[in-house]
Amino acid sequence: MKSLFNSLKFRAFAIFILLSGATLVLDYIIFDKLYFLFPNEMEWDTSPWYNFEKKRRNIKSEDYGNQVLIAGSSVALYSALPEAMNEKANGAYHADFYSHVAMAPSDLFYYKDNLASLKPKLVVYLVNFADFQWEYVEFPNGKLQFDKIKWSSEFADRFPAKTFYPTSYLFEYFRDLDRKRISKLAGKSLFYASRYRTFFWDPIDAFIENHFRSGRSFHRYEGSMPKEGIWAKGWTVSAQTSLSCETGNKQDDSIFIPKANTKIEFSIYNNDSGGDSLFSRKEISFPKAGWTTLDWQELGASAPRFFLKFRVLEGMITAKEADLYRTGLDYPVGVRLSHYFCKTPIYADRSYSRKSYFDETRFQKMSSAEYDRDYFQRMLENAENRSELHRLRLVHSKKQEVNRLNFEPWLEVDRVIQLSRYFKERNIPFLVVLSPENPVESSLYSKSKWFSGLKKYLKEGLDQNKHGFYDRTDYISDKRLFFDPHHLTYEGAEFFQSDLNEIILANSNSR
Numbered sequence: 001m002k003s004l005f006n007s008l009k010f011r012a013f014a015i016f017i018l019l020s021g022a023t024l025v026l027d028y029i030i031f032d033k034l035y036f037l038f039p040n041e042m043e044w045d046t047s048p049w050y051n052f053e054k055k056r057r058n059i060k061s062e063d064y065g066n067q068v069l070i071a072g073s074s075v076a077l078y079s080a081l082p083e084a085m086n087e088k089a090n091g092a093y094h095a096d097f098y099s100h101v102a103m104a105p106s107d108l109f110y111y112k113d114n115l116a117s118l119k120p121k122l123v124v125y126l127v128n129f130a131d132f133q134w135e136y137v138e139f140p141n142g143k144l145q146f147d148k149i150k151w152s153s154e155f156a157d158r159f160p161a162k163t164f165y166p167t168s169y170l171f172e173y174f175r176d177l178d179r180k181r182i183s184k185l186a187g188k189s190l191f192y193a194s195r196y197r198t199f200f201w202d203p204i205d206a207f208i209e210n211h212f213r214s215g216r217s218f219h220r221y222e223g224s225m226p227k228e229g230i231w232a233k234g235w236t237v238s239a240q241t242s243l244s245c246e247t248g249n250k251q252d253d254s255i256f257i258p259k260a261n262t263k264i265e266f267s268i269y270n271n272d273s274g275g276d277s278l279f280s281r282k283e284i285s286f287p288k289a290g291w292t293t294l295d296w297q298e299l300g301a302s303a304p305r306f307f308l309k310f311r312v313l314e315g316m317i318t319a320k321e322a323d324l325y326r327t328g329l330d331y332p333v334g335v336r337l338s339h340y341f342c343k344t345p346i347y348a349d350r351s352y353s354r355k356s357y358f359d360e361t362r363f364q365k366m367s368s369a370e371y372d373r374d375y376f377q378r379m380l381e382n383a384e385n386r387s388e389l390h391r392l393r394l395v396h397s398k399k400q401e402v403n404r405l406n407f408e409p410w411l412e413v414d415r416v417i418q419l420s421r422y423f424k425e426r427n428i429p430f431l432v433v434l435s436p437e438n439p440v441e442s443s444l445y446s447k448s449k450w451f452s453g454l455k456k457y458l459k460e461g462l463d464q465n466k467h468g469f470y471d472r473t474d475y476i477s478d479k480r481l482f483f484d485p486h487h488l489t490y491e492g493a494e495f496f497q498s499d500l501n502e503i504i505l506a507n508s509n510s511r
Helices: 002-006 008-039 047-063 082-089 105-108 112-117 148-155 159-164 166-176 180-191 191-198 202-212 357-367 368-378 386-403 411-425 449-464 490-510
Strands: 067-072 093-099 124-125 240-246 254-258 263-271 278-288 290-295 305-315 430-434 466-471
Touching: 002 008, 008 047, 008 082, 008 191, 008 254, 008 263, 047 202, 067 202, 082 093, 082 490, 093 290, 105 159, 105 411, 112 411, 148 166, 159 166, 159 180, 166 180, 166 449, 180 191, 180 278, 263 490, 411 430, 430 449, 430 490, 466 490
Parallel strands: 067 093, 067 124, 124 430, 430 466
Antiparallel strands: 240 305, 254 290, 263 278, 263 305
16 A cells, blocks of 8 residues: 555646646636626626626625616616616615626526525516527428527537536536537536636726726727717717816826817816806817827816817718728717716726717617618618628518417527526516517517417416516617617617616515
């Protein structure tokens, strides 16, 4: 026995075990514990997988006693405004997101244990036609065919499965997966570093940019909001821009000049609205394109609070020239403002806090005919040659196809009923809301016998567990309140909040 312990093979094996154990411990401490203590300073719709993991960890530490969790895909994120809802609820409940982009019913099913551990007062699942994973559904000869083999293989490659529930998925579908997918899921089950490597640097980059760089690289504008509006990327929307400035200790700010020889007139006022309180006016010509620094004292602003108006006299470009987007109606833009222009930075977690930008408010200014023209250019024109529209085209075609069929359930629909049973067993109130959909799209199927069958199936399944079901597919008739087929604009979400608030109150007060 002594010779065995002294053998080279044994010592090599012992060292391997010790190093493996140390690696697992360090991986757990660094990537699962310490990493998520780092502050999150990213904005809305940035690094969605990191933000979701950070969000649900933070929910655990919050104890409101009346927590309402709003689950779902980006459809949910664009349909609800929890901050506004909480203000209106006045303590009756506290709403928070439990949502990430592309959350399928099966994703939510795998999160059910984590959801239950949070002990919410109510779980609200905002779901849409597009969420039911139509890539795996066909209707040969009018009968539903769900490709479970293809589904199980491709689901293993999705970010949610690889990042948030690799172990559970691996155990359930081990026999259906090839060796490559099995090894990938096994590695991610063992090491948090493997799970989080795709977004590891995102919060670190945002922190460094905010505290040690110029504020010229950012995802969404967080500075003072101009009265005329502003694009999410910080571009001004007209020749004239007017806004309140609270510069604090900042001596300067930056603007991006899109064209050489741009000429801008700057006016500084002493009160918060401009009016007759003009303090100084200066006209500046910028010979070069690119970022440039504005020195507030040189412009005549001597106080930390003032009102600024500036007018682009020469050098206006358009949104398409600025590469804000490539399809749809074009708009004039002026200059781009730096991240915290005219505002003392606030570095709080804003990853699930949505703001109103001209990207969406512009639709409200359109006539019905203008919106149709813009929508066609953005969503339908040359769609077969635009990869970014592949899934929208697929879902669009399924809406047309089911319009002639009888309803039959499949895995992703049944997941909703399975969730309802699970939450009933744990005495957690649960309700399903079919989210509002653009009438341009919902008109393809919302009056069909197939859709009636879907609603009947979900309602009966939820009724058995004493859970609520609400169809709000056709709730909003103004198409201009939708950015695309399924996502509400900020103004659309504001319109929907009163109804969503009533639904939540009706279901939380009755428990």
